[in-house]
Amino acid sequence: MHKHTMREPFLRISKRGSIALPHAWGIRVSSVILAMILGALFVVAVTGLNPLDVYASMYRGAFGTERNAWVTIREAMMLLCIGIGLAPAFKMKFWNIGAEGQVLVGAVCAAGLMIKIGAGLPNGLLLLLMAAAGMLGGAIWGIIPALFKAKWNSNETLFTLMMNYVAIQITSYCVALWENPRGSNKVGVINQMNKAGWFPKLFGQDYLLNVILVLLLAVFMFVYLKYSKQGFEIAVVGESTNTARYASIRISRVYMRTMALSGAICGLAGFIAVAGADYTISTSTADGRGFTAIIVAWLAKFNTFVMILISFLIVFLQRGASEIASDFNLNEEASNVITGIILFCIIGSEFFINYKTRLNRRKEDAK
């Protein structure tokens, strides 16, 4: 007759209480190695190319020459800046999916001044005005969903997400308004001749000022979150709103203050994109980085110094992927698959850090 046996699940999953740091990083490193192997398998299967050549080409694309390395640094700084902006909001468990829009609004404000004032003011003053306008725009874009959340407990995830589309439409409208040449629906390089509103070169480097600004911001945010009273309030609200209420923290105020800060930094990122990297404005100024930066912030657990490394890793992957496309005449889509595999493995590794898994040996129950 049927012998009753307890069927053990094939895979047992249990939450880890804690994990030793070396162990955690062991998992992360092996996830990257696994990603490289999977990516290599994909390359061989699809193209028959030598995967080592493909990875070498990725490296060349990101760091092959001084110029390439600077573009990689510039892009990493952009991503980092947005990640820094998102950190306080996410630490507060306020799901700010609206960085894309906050960056765009900041960029539009900055670009507007850049186009309208042009060489009418000394460059330093113009840049300060643009930065202030960008931060103000981003802050307003961030504070609106916070206000609704504080007053009517609206869902901030949907609200911030929808604000992105409003921002994209505003950007399209402004691009059509400022188009150059007329009819092209593109702004083109702003102030190409007099370079008004462009970041100055520092020590001969176009993008050094971006690096300094964003790194300063990283230090500020690290200190703010870890050592300031406001940072503590953010942490408490994020852990438990009841605890926060018990500690008589005014939650609505923390929401609004933090989202103003978060939006302002994203707006500043928009300003940096316009004045320090692109010298133009379009709906692709944010280029999805508002979403990618969420990965940066979460993977780094809101530690802005870890974010630096994650930003570099992601930008390296993106630039490497487009290099593969041009080196091997592959479609960009094919190289995005490699990026996807690598990101999937890295993000997936967090699962194995948070949960213990154990394989069960299947018992032979019938002879």
Place this chain on the structure above:
Amino acid sequence: MKKLLALLLVLAMVFAFAACNPKEDAGKTPEGSSDVKIGCILIHDENSGYDAAHIEGIKGACAELGIPESNIIFKYNIPEDAKCYDAATDLVEKGCTIIFSDSYGHQSYMQQAATDNPSVTFVACTGDNAAPSGLSNLKNIFPYTFESRYVSGVVAGMKLQEMLADGTATDAHVGYVGAFPYAEVVCGYTAFFLGIRSIVPDAYMDVQYTNSWYDPTAEAAAADALLSRGCVIIGQHADSTGAPSAVQEAYDNGAKVYSVGYNIDMLAVAPEAALTSAQNVWSKVYVEMLRNFVEGKEVPTDFATGYANGAVAISALGASCAAGTQEKVDEVWAAIKDGSLKVFDTSTFTCQPAADGSYTVDAEGHVTSAFALDTNGDWVNDSGEAIEDGAFIESVHRSAPYFALRIDGITELNN
């Protein structure tokens, strides 16, 4: 600190794959035709007919000059934004000494790259900023696309005439899907329209813009909108197969409607509806630039050429074309080649008086003088007389089209 160290290790491992990275030497001066490295920035990839024509063009030009294909570095899917500048400087880093970009909106970033890299020659195809920029290493090229559009218009006109004669159409109403409302597009649809009107004098046309060079959905929607207004032939200046596909669908549903495409033969997507496509033969334009470049001669700032040099064509006529079309087409090509037919003959069209002073008309509305270029950046043409011997002379003052007159008989629906 351990975290940092570990992440650094991760990165180091990633980069370790590049240990065998061979350093390439960027040769800055072209010594022979096989040494020259050519960069090519494309707005889309080979799936877009326009870009496919450029890819064919540059490969064809290189083959003609004996430059191996491996010397061309392509950058696909580069949008008309700051990424174009990054792509251009990356090509410079890779040792390219001449770099082409294929879309109008790239030119502003090509100019930025040209300023930064004075030893490299930048050619913005379809651009118009080379001469005004004052840079010696920035160039513009363009084929006389208006010639092929005129001839494709003649093909459409023949069909329209047949339809009116046999009663399948009662109204000489045609439509046109345009990308953006500026000279390149205006010049093209006007030439197309004049081609039609050379056969059917009372034809009139609606233009619907998509505000994108490549958007199959928007182009199909624009074609549908035009069809629902009663247009029976749809021309296009946008790069996808969206419009011809939409017209074929309407044809399959019983409507007698036809399509004139651009860049590629549309018979594959619209076997019954497609009449022909206006085409550019970019290799003929590229080869002229490259030959001068590799031979160390002066590369012209603006270069444009047409049917006389084989730089434009129309694709094979579809089965739906009216009888006698091929003979008419041959006759028109011959007349364009020997100069007896001028596409923008001012006696063939009329305009409303200009509000901005960019052109003048006589009592009947025929243009008597028109400026070709804008020198002060207000988008109003103010210099360079374009009217010569009773015709608007296109693509001579500069390579990019500057015919932006809105002529009677054409209505822009959404400018």
